[in-house]
Amino acid sequence: MPKPYCYEYPHPAVATDLCVFSLDKEMRLVALFIRRKQPPFEDQWALPGGFIKVGAENLDQCARRELMEETGTEAAHLEQFGAYSDPGRDPREHVISVGYLALIRHSPAVAGTDAAEAKWFPIETTKKGDLLVNGRRAQLAFDHRKILTDALQRLRRRIDEAPIVFVVMPEQFTLAQLQSAFETIKGEELDKRNFRKWVIDKDWLKETGEFQRGRQRPAVLFTVGKKISKLYAQGQK
Amino acid sequence: MPKPYCYEYPHPAVATDLCVFSLDKEMRLVALFIRRKQPPFEDQWALPGGFIKVGAENLDQCARRELMEETGTEAAHLEQFGAYSDPGRDPREHVISVGYLALIRHSPAVAGTDAAEAKWFPIETTKKGDLLVNGRRAQLAFDHRKILTDALQRLRRRIDEAPIVFVVMPEQFTLAQLQSAFETIKGEELDKRNFRKWVIDKDWLKETGEFQRGRQRPAVLFTVGKKISKLYAQGQK
DNA sequence: GCAAAAGTGTTTCTAATACACCCATGA
DNA sequence: TCATGGGTGTATTAGAAACACTTTTGC
Numbered sequence A, B: 001m002p003k004p005y006c007y008e009y010p011h012p013a014v015a016t017d018l019c020v021f022s023l024d025k026e027m028r029l030v031a032l033f034i035r036r037k038q039p040p041f042e043d044q045w046a047l048p049g050g051f052i053k054v055g056a057e058n059l060d061q062c063a064r065r066e067l068m069e070e071t072g073t074e075a076a077h078l079e080q081f082g083a084y085s086d087p088g089r090d091p092r093e094h095v096i097s098v099g100y101l102a103l104i105r106h107s108p109a110v111a112g113t114d115a116a117e118a119k120w121f122p123i124e125t126t127k128k129g130d131l132l133v134n135g136r137r138a139q140l141a142f143d144h145r146k147i148l149t150d151a152l153q154r155l156r157r158r159i160d161e162a163p164i165v166f167v168v169m170p171e172q173f174t175l176a177q178l179q180s181a182f183e184t185i186k187g188e189e190l191d192k193r194n195f196r197k198w199v200i201d202k203d204w205l206k207e208t209g210e211f212q213r214g215r216q217r218p219a220v221l222f223t224v225g226k227k228i229s230k231l232y233a234q235g236q237k
Numbered sequence C: 001g002c003a004a005a006a007g008t009g010t011t012t013c014t015a016a017t018a019c020a021c022c023c024a025t026g027a
Numbered sequence D: 001t002c003a004t005g006g007g008t009g010t011a012t013t014a015g016a017a018a019c020a021c022t023t024t025t026g027c
Helices: A059-071 A144-161 A175-186 A192-201 A226-231 B059-071 B144-161 B175-186 B192-201 B226-231
Strands: A005-007 A013-023 A029-036 A049-051 A077-084 A095-103 A115-125 A131-133 A205-212 A219-224 B005-007 B013-023 B029-036 B049-051 B077-084 B095-103 B115-125 B131-133 B205-212 B219-224
Touching: A013 A059, A013 A144, A013 A175, A029 A059, A049 A059, A059 A077, A059 A095, A077 A144, A077 B077, A095 A144, A115 A144, A131 A144, A144 A175, A175 A192, A175 A219, A219 A226, B013 B059, B013 B144, B013 B175, B029 B059, B049 B059, B059 B077, B059 B095, B077 B144, B095 B144, B115 B144, B131 B144, B144 B175, B175 B192, B175 B219, B219 B226
Parallel strands: A013 A095, B013 B095
Antiparallel strands: A005 B005, A013 A029, A013 A049, A029 A115, A077 A095, A115 A131, A205 A219, B013 B029, B013 B049, B029 B115, B077 B095, B115 B131, B205 B219
16 A cells, blocks of 8 residues: 655644534434444444545535535534544544534435445433433444533533524524424423523524414414524525 | 655644743733744744654643643643644644643743743733734734634633632732732733632632731731642642 | 413522722831 | 721622413314
């Protein structure tokens, strides 16, 4: 195998690892994993991600490119949260991975070239903070359980600070749906009245004037305010 | 120049850049810079830092090692805050730098091997957030102004969240001195009574029973509580 | 008329802020 | 005795949290 890229000093490989979260149809918090086609950790589930194109892109661009390759998703909340760099974390060579948190609208997973399969799995945390994937303690390749745990913690902080939840909401939604999204992401129940006060006080929402009709009392439909929807344009028609 | 380290795919160089803060004798907030001995940016001031020892250390260890080399300081608050990765940020090659925030006891700066000089400079920020070094708008090599600006922002957040201020305090100190340290780091004045309430409510301090005597009323001397001093052991005898 | 979800206000508590005077000492 | 910095308490406000009943609709 040729090794044409040579340096005066040793260089590590650098990759981004993506912690891609979404809410599925049943409003479960899901994360995207790929099943590895190659060693190491062949056939195990791992975070999507890939190596940076040296000299051609920065880490944000790398993460965005990988996200596109794995999900076809253009716009999303994408945020760097940490670098993982233990020399032994990848048995092949010293690989430094920069973790990215992504929150995207749910979409079919697409296996990239180096993955046998890409799939969304429901995730949750136990009371003591252990990460569960599909209800069982996460078994992931590399140090990806640690990375994902950090990402989820970051997501749960961010969800209150910035209007990122709207990337997983449909164009119109009721307050009950919005509350449910928050509850799922945060993994805790929220008080209805306090939630409504809190979210309406923020300058995020706009009433559409329309109603969602079901078998009960119709619910007011909201949409995202203009300023916010510009920031988090969702490729939603 | 030989290039003995070869890879199948291109690899970037990876370094840590250290934003080392301290308080000097006059209680000014200072940051440590080195004057570069080599191109690029020869003779310009830059952040200390250096390349990771591939396969032999992780980024935290790299940062800690560099800190030791530049300051002789063993223990300090040291915290990763972000990766800087634009392909053109270093003209030589694609270098990814991971920024570390360090807060250490003031100590003489020591020029490392690749620095002509190492020096502490007083830093502050304008109201609109511009970074001033020595009272003038910062002129630093690479993208180090951006990195340092991010670091300072992080420092100002952390200082309230965790008992890191004690790495710059002497073993015994008065509340007035402690308040002054907070004010300097945060770049704003604090209310004396509110500060005392706040800091005493935290479980950080212990009265020594001793007093500092000056030309005025003696001030109660405090020291750091046991739990805290373990976490932030300072190499102070 | 009843089941089901939508909607709504008030009280309580806590944390942050603003603010002004007396105290103990050295000179 | 006075200049100097050390030390203290209370009232106000804002935001978070707890909490229960009425409304509107489809069936």
